[in-house]
Amino acid sequence: MAWKSLYLVQINYLYYTTPRLIIVFQWVIMDTMKAVRKTREGPGLELTSAPVPVPQSHEVLVKVKACSLCGTDVHIYNWEHPWSEGRITPPRIIGHEVCGQVVKVGREVTLVREGDLVSAESHIFDGKCMQCRMGNMHICQNLKFFGVDVDGFFAEYAVIPETNVWKNPPDMPVEIATLQESIGNSVYTVFSHDVTAKTVAVFGGGPTAQFAIGILRAAGAASIIVVAGSMLHLDLAKKMGADVVINRHERDPVETIMELTDNQGTDVFFEMSGSGTALAQGLKALRPRGSASVLGLPTKDVCIDMAKDFVMKDITVRGIYGRKIWDTWLTTSRLLLSGKFDPSPLITHRLRLDDFEKGFEAMISGDAGKVVMFP
Known part of the structure; x- marks a missing residue:
């Protein structure tokens, strides 16, 4: 399909009494x-082809500069429960990770203006329910999602409520800016426990696990042990700063971790794969009085030894969902600006939207x- 130009910039040259040349950009x-x-x-x-959305008084219209794929998008592509069947009503523009330039603002918008580079928090919260009033907008009782409940960002233009807009530094690369929503999951996970000078096991090789490795390195973890199942993921883990990588197909993760830690186990364990087997193994490899956080979403019931690996070890386990709005975004932004955390090695594919x-x-x-x- 041949697509005609969908926008243009009209440049008006305005001369004043001073020698300065003023250029006004008007988006058409x-x-x-x-x-x-x-x-x-x-x-x-x-x-x-779809209509360009019209921003309401509390929304901004952005020209999408970059958008990125997530596992949820794959579930939607495959039409898998619960993210698709029974949840999405076609037609729906999908995608929830984005970086865009503001081209129009609603009359009530004050946080950003035309020309700003922004990203979006993918969780649309109502701001009224008890969880929102307690500062837990990420688990709003009436939560909606871009690309699932409302149109998302795999398009040339998109609208974002002002309450979901995050303003980026103007010089931030757009391919990094679009990753912040995903990075935020890893930031929230890593900083759910004290990881400084700790031995940490990360189970999983997907992007959230890989981001966590780089964040752990920036946060001063003493040793980072990664368990994954593909050569690509193991290679990426090394690039992101893992000290030890374990191929779960070749070595028993629990036995290997216990050998590496002088039979003590790890101080912290992060489950980021959604695998019930990984959760059970990670808990077994966690030392007594250790701590764990679970971000991965299993697709079926999980069996763990509650007596030996949970209660009798006196461990602390947290479930992690999304990002702490807006605390996590601020931490993510600071990590990126510090230069101590670089997610760019994880970008393996750069494609046109058409592809x-x-x-x-x-x-x-x-x-x-x-x-x-x-x-």
Whole structure:
């Protein structure tokens, strides 16, 4: 499909009595755009033409500069429960990780202005329920999601409520800015416990696990042990700063970790794969009075030894969901600006939005780190 130019910038040259030349940029936005949508129930997505959304008084319109794929998007692509079947009503533009430039603001918007580079918190909270009033917007009782309950960001333009906008430094690379939503999951996980000078085991090789490795290194963990199952993920873990990588297909993770720690176990354990087996193994490899956080979402019931590996070891376990809004965003931004945490090694694919199928194929095959697309 041949797409005509969907926007243009009109430049007006205004001369004043001073010698200065003032250039005014005026965005002229067409009424259609290309977008990746779930057009019908069932597997697959389509690149289609869609109306450019019109921002309401409390919203901003952004021109999408970069968007990135997440495991949730793959579930939607495959039409897997619970993220798709029974939840999404087609047609729906998907995608919830984004970096965009503000091109129009609603009359009530005060936090950003035209030209600002922004990202978006993917959890749309109502600000009224008891959880929101307690500062827990990430677990709002009426939570909605971009790309699931409302149109998302795999498009040329998108609208974002002002309450969900995060303003980026103007010089932040757009392919890094779009990753912040995903990085935030890892930041929230890592800092849910004291990791400084600790021995930490990370189970999982996907992007959130890989981000966690880099954050642990920046946070001063003494030793980072990573358990993953593919050569790509093991290689990425080394690049992100892992001290030891364990191929779960070749070595028993529990036995290996106990050998590495003089039979003491790790101080901290992060489960980031969604595997019940990984959760059980990580708890066994955790020392008594250790601490764990679970970010991965198992798709079926999990069996663990509650007596030996949980109660009798007197451990602390936390469930982690999303990001702490906006605390986690601030920490993420500071980590990126400090230069001590660099997520760029995880970007294995940079694609045009038109080639979105290639990105999903790479994600489904497991032959990808982070896939970033550019409309």
